[in-house]
Amino acid sequence: MKRRPGGQMSPGRFVLPMALGLIVGTGVFAGYLFWSQAKTQQALAAAPGDPDLAKPSPVECAVAEAAVSAVHGSGDDAKWKAAAGVKDMSLRAASQIVNPSDLPGLGDDEIADLRGKTTADWRACAGLGAFLHGVGWSPINPDESVANLALGRPALNQAGDEAKIYQIFVVPDADSGSLRTAGGPWLVTLHKDAAGAWRAAGTVALPGSHH
Numbered sequence: 001m002k003r004r005p006g007g008q009m010s011p012g013r014f015v016l017p018m019a020l021g022l023i024v025g026t027g028v029f030a031g032y033l034f035w036s037q038a039k040t041q042q043a044l045a046a047a048p049g050d051p052d053l054a055k056p057s058p059v060e061c062a063v064a065e066a067a068v069s070a071v072h073g074s075g076d077d078a079k080w081k082a083a084a085g086v087k088d089m090s091l092r093a094a095s096q097i098v099n100p101s102d103l104p105g106l107g108d109d110e111i112a113d114l115r116g117k118t119t120a121d122w123r124a125c126a127g128l129g130a131f132l133h134g135v136g137w138s139p140i141n142p143d144e145s146v147a148n149l150a151l152g153r154p155a156l157n158q159a160g161d162e163a164k165i166y167q168i169f170v171v172p173d174a175d176s177g178s179l180r181t182a183g184g185p186w187l188v189t190l191h192k193d194a195a196g197a198w199r200a201a202g203t204v205a206l207p208g209s210h211h
Helices: 011-045 058-073 076-084 108-114 128-134
Strands: 089-091 147-151 162-172 179-192 198-210
Touching: 058 076, 058 128, 058 147, 058 162, 058 179, 058 198, 076 089, 076 147, 076 162, 076 179, 089 128
Parallel strands: 089 147
Antiparallel strands: 147 162, 162 179, 179 198
């Protein structure tokens, strides 16, 4: 062991162990933060929803997921966020209340299906939270602190192979703190294919739409 004159050990021998300890400690802390955030995201994604709100049917959940998939697949979500100056977006937890008479283009059977549907909580859809995480959206959250795609409950035709869904893009207002419409409203038509999967077939801007 090398010592300085007078029997004192060189302080340099402690530098490497201290540096390694700092690196290891930093790595452990960063890993903990990542694990904690992942757990929080997982918990929010798996939230069961408001028990006082209706639960969407499995078909409605599949249509909602297909609508989100179409928005992300077309790149519209990125365009909307850039135009609104926001970095994150999610799906609004509560479904949008829609008056069928305000939606031109619905068939009689679709109007009948939509009429009387109460507000539903999309968090009750099994797997939808995980799907949103997979496309890079924030967890479904009922507060108004993040930009949201707000969806109405789908209007299904009698044959069960076509659905039309109302959607708008809303963002927090800097002055009031409430949500304001930054895009839409639109009416999206979806068709169910032979394998049972829902696909968006077209989108129509409704009167008063923001672009």
